[in-house]
Amino acid sequence: MSAKVECGCESSSVSVPARPRVGIDIGGTFTDFVLEAGGVRHTHKRLTTPDAPERAVIEEQRWTQSTHKISRRD
Known part of the structure; x- marks a missing residue:
């Protein structure tokens, strides 16, 4: 079981x-995440999963792709 904390989820314009x-x-x-896409920077935090740190990364990748409509090919 993993907990999802959505705090500090922000977007700002950047040149990327x-x-x-x-x-x-x-x-x-x-675990902090930053996504820069389409001239916008999105930041997000998720609780670290100490027993398997990669789990938070994988869950965030899926959430980010779904939320921001980004395919793995992008």
Whole structure:
């Protein structure tokens, strides 16, 4: 079971390349995500899953793709 915390979910305009870019920082309490796509930067936090840190990353990737309508080919 994993907990999802949606805090600090923000968007801001930036100058970025045409292809989406993702940044991930796995911390002790939260895993931070940044997505830059279409000239917009989206940030999001999720609780870190200490027993399997990759789980939070995979769940966030799925959430981000669904929410921002980005395919894996982008």
